[in-house]
Amino acid sequence: HTAPADQAPVTVTVTGASGQIAYGLLFRIAAGDMLGPDAPVRLRLLEIPAAVRAAEGVAMELEDGAFPLLSDVEITDDPTIGFDGASVAMLVGARPRTQGMERGDLLAANGAIFTTQGRAIEAAAADDVKVLVVGNPANTNALIAMNNAPGVPRTRFSALTRLDHNRAIAQLAHRTGEPAASIRRMTVWGNHSATQYPDLSHAFVGNKPAEDAVSDRTWIEDTFIPTVQQRGSAIIEARGSSSAASAASAAIDHVRDWTAGTSDGDWVSMAVCSDGSYGVPEGLISSFPVTCADGEFRIVPNLDIDDFSRARIDLSVAELAQERDAVRALGLV
Numbered sequence: 332h333t334a335p336a337d338q339a340p341v342t343v344t345v346t347g348a349s350g351q352i353a354y355g356l357l358f359r360i361a362a363g364d365m366l367g368p369d370a371p372v373r374l375r376l377l378e379i380p381a382a383v384r385a386a387e388g389v390a391m392e393l394e395d396g397a398f399p400l401l402s403d404v405e406i407t408d409d410p411t412i413g414f415d416g417a418s419v420a421m422l423v424g425a426r427p428r429t430q431g432m433e434r435g436d437l438l439a440a441n442g443a444i445f446t447t448q449g450r451a452i453e454a455a456a457a458d459d460v461k462v463l464v465v466g467n468p469a470n471t472n473a474l475i476a477m478n479n480a481p482g483v484p485r486t487r488f489s490a491l492t493r494l495d496h497n498r499a500i501a502q503l504a505h506r507t508g509e510p511a512a513s514i515r516r517m518t519v520w521g522n523h524s525a526t527q528y529p530d531l532s533h534a535f536v537g538n539k540p541a542e543d544a545v546s547d548r549t550w551i552e553d554t555f556i557p558t559v560q561q562r563g564s565a566i567i568e569a570r571g572s573s574s575a576a577s578a579a580s581a582a583i584d585h586v587r588d589w590t591a592g593t594s595d596g597d598w599v600s601m602a603v604c605s606d607g608s609y610g611v612p613e614g615l616i617s618s619f620p621v622t623c624a625d626g627e628f629r630i631v632p633n634l635d636i637d638d639f640s641r642a643r644i645d646l647s648v649a650e651l652a653q654e655r656d657a658v659r660a661l662g663l664v
């Protein structure tokens with residue numbers, strides 16, 4: 332290990348820093364779980380003015396962690412300052428749907444946030460910036476940010492479907508009685524929404540194809556897929572608020588694997604800008620199986636897609652196209 336003090340800190344910007352996901356996320360970043368034990372980090376916390384005071388409290392707690400890798404914490408409500416020099420930008424803050432709000436109102440409110448943040452990323456972030464959008468609707472918010480930062484390569488934008496991917500692994504592990512670590516090549520396609528398609532047709536449990544390990548088509552179609560699709564709602568129902576620690580953990584996994592690379596023989600799910608692969612219209616931010624190496628992702632090529640999978644992927648992608656058309660009509664992309 333190089334002594335942390337020998338390396339320049341990596342600037343990581345987290346928006347929504349006073350919220351519940353950030354409360355899990357920031358401490359894991361400071362502990363080195365995301366960028367590794369050799370990478371000192373400088374955190375920039377971006378919040379809306381009304382939540383800056385609460386962010387100051389989170390920063391006090393970060394200080395109290397005495398994390399050896401944490402070099403600095405800065406709090407701001409100005410996006411251009413917030414993204415200044417950022418190599419990793421984690422866009423967690425978003426406008427939640429409140430009572431009486433129509434879908435169009437939600438898209439417009441988030442549109443204002445993600446157009447501004449996309450522009451600020453283009454203006455201020457580091458040349459090597461990687462962007463992860465967590466705030467919902469995550470895929471379409473990422474689409475808006477990407478389209479408002481035309482100077483930043485499209486391959487630097489992503490949205491979080493790793494939580495769905497991890498949920499799918501957990502369900503399969505539970506069903507087969509095998510450890511989560513024995514499961515490889517899980518895939519989530521499409522939107523981070525109830526239309527997502529968790530696909531175990533390419534997955535393995537140990538050395539066995541997952542479909543053979545399960546050997547029950549009914550469980551896959553009637554239990555596995557809906558359970559993963561509805562897991563976010565199930566958490567909200569049980570906890571009274573949406574998933575937070577598991578979402579933070581998935582965001583750590585996403586950036587860690589994007590930066591450090593995926594394991595040989597395995598892949599992960601990331602929502603990234605489609606290059607037209609698997610019939611997903613070019614330019615949509617849709618979840619794909621990807622491998623990562625040298626800080627870049629690559630969509631896994633040449634997978635066989637059967638009719639069942641084709642219909643499920645098309646359904647979720649159609650929803651993404653509808654969301655894109657709605658934000659296009661609002662002039663946001």
Ligand code: NAD
Pocket residue numbers: 346347348349350351352353377378379382423424425426427444464465466467468469491492494495523573574575578
């Ligand atoms: P939260 O309401 O606890 O926190 C959100 C924070 O964002 C608030 O502190 C708010 O002040 C801040 N914020 C709002 N607008 C902002 C802006 N323009 N700039 C900076 N900060 C801003 O919410 P949470 O539980 O932390 O969840 C955050 C988002 O993540 C939600 O949209 C939630 O639906 C989404 N989510 C996504 C996934 C996923 O897998 N993609 C999973 C869980 C939750």
Ligand code: LMR
Pocket residue numbers: 467494562563564566573574
């Ligand atoms: C989740 O998947 O847990 C969340 O995206 C649910 C939500 O609607 O916030």
